[in-house]
Amino acid sequence: MKPAPFRYHAPRTEAEALSLLAELAPEEGRVIAGGQSLVPAMALRVARPSHLVDINNVAGFDRLAVEDGWLRVGPLVRHAALGEGAVPGPLGRLLEVVRGQIAHLPIRTRGTVCGSLANADPASEWCLLAATLGARFHVRSLRGERVIEADAFFGGFMTTALAPDEILVELRLPVLSDAAHTGFHEFSRRAGDFAQAAALAVLELREGVIAAPRLGLGAVEDRPRRLLEAEALLAGRAPSEALFREAATTARAGLVPVDEDPYRLDLAETVIRRALSAAAGMPAP
Amino acid sequence: MSDAMHDLTLTLNGQAHAIRVEARRTLADALREDCGLTGTHLGCEHGVCGACTVLMDGQPVRACLLFAVQAEGRAIRTVEGLAKGGALNPLQRAFAENHALQCGYCTPGFLMLGTAILETDPGISDEALVEALSSNLCRCTGYANIARAIRAAADAMSTEGAA
Amino acid sequence: MMDGITPEAARHILPAGPGKVVGRGVARIEDGPLLRGEGRFAADVNFPRQLHMRVVRAELAHARLLRVDASAARTMPGVVAVWTAEDVAEIPPIPFRATKVRGLEPYCQPVLARDRLRYVGEPVAVVFADDAYRAEDAAEMVVVEAEELPVLLDATAPPAEFAPGLDTEPTVVRKEYGEVGAAFRAAHAVVELELSVGRHSGVPLETRGAIARYDASSDVLELHGTAKKQHWNRDEIARLLGRPPNGVHLFEGHVGGGFGVRGELYPEDLLVCAAALRLRRPIKWIEDRREHFVATNHSREQHHRIRAAVDAEGRLLAIDDAFFHDQGAYVRTHGARVADLAAGMLPGPYRLPAYRVAGHFRLTNKTPAATYRAPGRFETTFVRERLMDAIAHRLGLDPVEVRRRNLVAAAEMPFARPLDTLGTDIILDSGDYEGLLDKALARFGWDAMQEELAARRAAGECVGAGLAFFVEKSGLGPSDGVRISIDATGAVELVSGAASVGQGVETVLAQICAEALGVDYARVRVVHGRTDRIEFGNGAHASRVTVMSGSATWEAALAVREMALETAGTLLQLPPSELTIAEGVVCRADGATGPSVTLAEVARRMGPNAPEMRGRTPGLTAERWFWSDHMAYPYGVHLAQLRIDRGTGAVTVERYLVANDIGRAINPVLVEGQIRGGFAQGLGGALFEEFRYDPQGQPLSTTFADYLIPTIAEMPVVDVLIAEDAPSPLNPLGVKGAGEGGTNAVGAAFAAAVDDALRRPGAVTSLPILPAQVRRMLDGAA
Structure with a gap:
């Protein structure tokens, strides 16, 4: 399980990185950030890039800031960096919860948020978060910069709208209103493993009814996505276990799971109900 | 691929080790095979088992998921650095x-x-x-x-x- | 007097209760180097000019091998040689140890596939290169042309052709006693079950490794990275390569977990040896984790169709079992051992007037299987204890009560069953089964817990409890020897034919030696696993080391003690009977002050040039052997309390108790460690671990992300009750093995507890118990 040979490049600036990638992408050159998914794939020789463009030394890529209502996450922000107090308000609390579900400590110290997004594993927590909150993906190449909306970024199983010569230079997450309540729930058979189903709920409670609901599901279909029918059902209704069960049933009917196993759909319903209950401050069903 | 060889200096438990390796050499293999620090073990080489955990700039990382070239200039600590003068810490x-x-x-x-x-x-x-x-x-x-x-x-x- | 202890040795039986160092949880002597990163595991062994071997493995589960083209690989940088079957045609297939079953020979594995590929992972070719990375590059360039054949993946399906004239059922293990037919005709009730255990295995954290070098100057072939069965492996390697055994030396360094799978003789061991001889360079092979999952022995996969005849009180009248043992693609070194153990050990702790078993030993197109911690017992304890629960349910009895009615009583010990296993008659040597059951129930608070669980169920929780009784076996003979020597500095060396797989052998043998000799255990150097230091040995397996090598240690140490006292008596002009040894000094036994002499001085006086030694064999040293024809049978009970998440079907273990009588605990801390660690592996097999295959026989569990070993987060708090109520009469220490009891009954106990939580007796019929299945059971489906 030794990786196949490759050439290694360690640019110091973004311009240098983009230029290297423009030259090497046609020769199966790839970006490496944390490498926590790429290197295992290389060890198994299922990934065999001929060149690696290592962005770990690029100045400024570790930026993490809240500006104009957006949390801006640079390509070298490690999972661990979204720790206690890094981001204020409900979004910060949500990030802490989600971060705690990602793999394990030694992976979180090295793996990056943007790397997970570019890898687009359907079970990735960050992908679910980005899809549910409506993140924006700023990508750059020598050809220029473009902004991709979340629903256009994820293109299917481990597939994104990123072109081979593009780098995801920034993830932007909308800062949540102070009134927002969030709930996240995932199920995996063993601690730290990829989820078999994961759900994220964000909602506000105005005069006892649900407002501005967002409900996302990961690990069940080939990509994470918002469950719009269920959201529509939730809006304007008072939270209750019965309502959340109904929302889960509605969501289930529209799912196209990655495998035929009805168990995965059962799990989808369970995590949806639990995420909603957590957001509404109710005990887990 | 001799043109892909890299001359590196790794800082291991405070000591400098100059090595010459391919880019693909993992930090774990470099520690074990090039620097003689066989205390870091390989249990899976795909980042799950944690047997190769070392500290890089004070943070725990999987040495099988890093290339040696990426560790240059970083302070690496391994199990061999724990006991001082032979006395267990x-x-x-x-x-x-x-x-x-x-x-x-x-x-x-x-x-x-x-x-x-x-x-x-x-x-x-x-x-x-x-x-x-x-x-x-x-x-x-x-x-x-x-x-x-x-x-x-x-x-x-x-x-x-x-x- | 049963066998095991000679009347002469019976004088030296270690009295019950804690000794000076035996019976105490002293710190291990192994730990220092392991904690400093100074261990020497297989991959840590390097020799100048070594080549790295990489194995090219079959990618089809069953195929006719047409051609292996290594021409491109041979031109790759750093490559010295590439071998296919033709290059090793003179090496016979790898044999098996258990010779009792005839007819298995044609099913043994060639070191490289010849004309058929029989499982994904089978070695087809090997590449030798100057670097592990380049060896892997070249191995990818070897082209294997093969024509796919239909795969056989189900051991219960009708046997197919293995080779012309041979089918895939090489043997059926049959055992029978009593009037089975009559018992079923007379039965009050007949309970029938169909049960299966999934394929999983030891999966140690260290993969296998083999490093061979040939020293032409002394005509010695060395193999490093070995474990478990050094002397047998040496003899077989020598025979298969046409060398005398005394010209082959096996060395054991540190071993990163054994669990049954490590240290057997595999194709790679022979390949590195053959290459070291032929290429005249050291050859190093380190298995990678993906290879490990398809190359190293699997275990456990069995399907049982079992029937019990019982009377109106729930007493067993007869058991009739037919089981299908999925051996995988070849017979390996264990032969039919696991099937034999399953057949022999199935009755467990119960009185059973009649018994018939047919174990269909069948080959499939999967990785070959062999032993894994509690082989044949993890499987049959699950089967037998499921049966006891089913009997209880059928007759409306409490599960504890039905067991009580059937347990062999203390007064019936030793209890001979008209059965054999591993070539020994099954005589349960000692035990108070019901006594231990009572202790365990009390410790767990079983009755109070039932009320508590009922209240929680009423509040909507899905909680349950279950128990399973087991009988283990240990101390497999026939022999083991130990040589203890004290040198002129007073340092003690103990050389054993045993092996260490990380379980604490050195400490335990040192404790026994120190107890007898009167020295500091921490200063006893224990040498194991080296064929160049002791001529014979039977290794470390079947929970045999503490019993066999421990007893030999005890007797050798007593012999050295006697020699030392005799010589010291002459020096001190006191009768030896008035002397003792304390902290390495021979002194008066009555505590009175007086002359004394160190063991170092005694050893110097026994040197070859000492005038007193003229005409005698010099040295303060003795070698003693211990023989046993019968095994010692530890026993115990597992109790589990768990809850089920109705939303996901996930099982969370809330409390667990392992009660295990092992006769005597030499080091209770290490025994607890064995039991707790054994439980973790049982937990894996019961809830998490499984080697899965797709319909084409492609393995689906080839990384640690797919094969789920429990982490600390899955481990419950495990309470351990070590009992010493029934010392074994078969050895001077009274010990029984402690390595496997923690694993044995986990699947059985969980199955009972999950049934109980679901309120559906008999719901669990297979292991592992997966959340998806539990979820279906919650919905009422089977």
């Missing part, structure tokens, strides 16, 4: 006293993970300790004594620190 002593090892293969990884925990969060809650230790696999002990040893080391160090 408090964490190593706690492992022996609490029977926290049997075959000893996963032990260096757990020691380095434990070192990171003791250095960053010595008052760690039981729940957080279990979460942190769930990153490494042990096939012999059933884990209880590993957690107990890390807790005992934390207590011993705080007592020593207070004294």
Whole structure:
């Protein structure tokens, strides 16, 4: 399980990185950030890039800031960096919860948020978060910069709208209103493993009814996505276990799971109900 | 691919090691094969088992998921750096006293993970300790004594620190 | 007097209760180097000019091998040689140890596949290169042309052709006693079950490794990275390569977990040896984890169709079992051992007037299987204890009560069953089964817990409890020897034919030696696993080391003690009977002050040039052997309390107790470690671990992300009750093995507890118990 040979490049600036990638992408050159998914794939020789463009030394890529209502996450922000107090308000609390579900400590110290997004594993927590909150993906190449909306970024199983010569230079997450309540729930058979189903709920409670609901599901279909029918059902209704069960049933009917196993759909319903209950401050069903 | 060879200097337990390796050489292989530090073990080479855990700039990382070229200029600490002058440090002593090892293969990884925990969060809650230790696999002990040893080391160090 | 202890040795039986160092949880002497990163595991062994071997493995589960083209690989940088089957045609297939079953020979594995590929992972070719990375590059360039054949993946399906004239059922293990037919005709009730255990295995954290070098100057072939069965492996390697055994030396370094799978003789061991001889360079092979999952022995996969005849009180009248043992693609070194153990050990702790078993030993197109911690017992304890629960349910009895009625009573010990296993008659040597059951129930608070669980169920929780009784076996003979020597500095060396797989052998043998000799256990150097230091040995397996090598240690140490006292008596002019040894000094036994002499001085006086030694064999040293024709049978009970998440079907273990009588605990801390670690592996097999295959026989569990070993987060708090109520009469220490009891009954106990939580007796019929299945059971489906 030794990786196949490759050439290694360690640019110091973004311009240098983009230029290297423009030259090497046609020769199966790839970006490496944390490498926590790429290197295992290389060890198994299922990934065999001929060149690696290592962005770990690029100045400024570790930026993490809240500006104009957006949390801006640079390509070298490690999972661990979204720790206690890094981001204020409900979004910060949500990030802490989600971060705690990602793999394990030694992976979180090295793996990056943007790397997970570019890898687009359907079970990735960050992908679910980005899809549910409506993140924006700023990508750059020598050809220029473009902004991709979340629903256009994820293109299917481990597939994104990123072109081979593009780098995801920034993830932007909308800062949540102070009134927002969030709930996240995932199920995996063993601690730290990829989820078999994961759900994220964000909602506000105005005069006892649900407002501005967002409900996302990961690990069940080939990509994470918002469950719009269920959201529509939730809006304007008072939270209750019965309502959340109904929302889960509605969501289930529209799912196209990655495998035929009805168990995965059962799990989808369970995590949806639990995420909603957590957001509404109710005990887990 | 001789043109793909890299001359590097790794800083391991405070000492400089000059090596010449291919870009694809993992940090774990470089430590073991090029620097002679065989205390870092390989249990899976795909980042799950944690036997190769080392500290890079104080943070626990998987040495099988890093290339040696990426570790240049970073301070790497391995199990060989724990005992000072042959004397076991408090964490190593706690492992022996609490029977926290049997075959000893996963032990260096757990020691380095434990070192990171003791250095960053010595008052760690039981729940957080279990979460942190769930990153490494042990096939012999059933884990209880590993957690107990890390807790005992934390207590011993705080007592020593207070004294 | 049963066998095991000679009348002469019976004088030296270690009295019950803690000794000076035996019976105490002293720290291990192994730990220092392991904690400093100074261990020497297989991959840590390097020799100048070594070549790295990489194995090219079959990618089809069953195929006719047409051609292996290594021409491109041979031109790759750093490559020295590439071998296919033709290059090793003179090496016979790898044999098996258990010779009792005839007819298995044609099913043994060739070191490289010849004309058929029989499982994904089978070695087809090997590449030798100057670097592990380049060896892997070249191995990818070897082209294997093969024509796919239909795969056989189900051991219960009708046997197919293995080779012309041979089908895939090489043997059926049959055992029978009593009037089975009559018992079923007379039965009050007949209970029938169909049960299966999934394929999983030891999966140690260290993968296998083998490093061979040939020293032409002394004509010695060395093999490093070995474990478990050094002397047998040496003899077989020598035979298969046409060398005398005394010209082959096996060395054991540290071993990163054994669990049954490590240290058997595999194709790679022979390949590195053959290459070291032929290429005249050291050859190093380190298995990678993906290879490990398809190359190293699997275990456990069995399907049982079992029937019990019982009377109106729930007493067993007869058991009739037919089981299908999925051996995988070849017979390996264990032969039919696991099937034989399953057949022999199935009756467990119960009185059973009649018994018939047919174990269909069948080959499939999967990785070959062999032993894994509690082989044949993890499987049959699950089957037998499921049966006891089913009997209880059928007759409306409490599960504890039905067991009580059937347990062999203490007064019936030793209890001979008209059965054999591993070539020994099954005579349960000692035990108070019901006594231990009572202790365990009390410790767990079983009755109070039932009320508590009922209250929680009423509040909507899905919680349950279950128990399972087991009988283990240990101390497999026939022999083991130990040589103890004290040198002129007083240092003690103990050389054993045993092996260490990380379980604490050195400490335990040192404790026994120190107890007898009167020295500090921490200063006893224990040498194991080296064929160049002791001529014979039977290794470390079947929970035999503490019993066999421990007893030999005890007797050798007593012999050295006697020699030392005799010589010291002459020096001190006191009768030896008035002397003792304390902290390495021979002194008066009555505690009175007086002359004394160190063991170092005694050893110097016994040197070859000492005038007193003229005409005698010099040295303060003795070698003693211990023989046993019968095994010692530890026993115990597992109790589990768990809850089920109705939303996901996930099982969370809330409390667990392992009660295990092992006769005597030499080091209780290490025994607890064995039990707790053994439990973790049982937990894996019961809830998490499984080697899965797709319909084409492609393995689906080839990484640690797919094969789920429990982490600390899955481990419950496990309470351990070590009992010493029934010392074994078969050895001077009274010990029984402690390595496997923690694993044995986990699947059985969980199955009972899950049934109880679901309120559906008999719901669990297979292991592992997966959340998806539990979720279906919650919905009422099977």
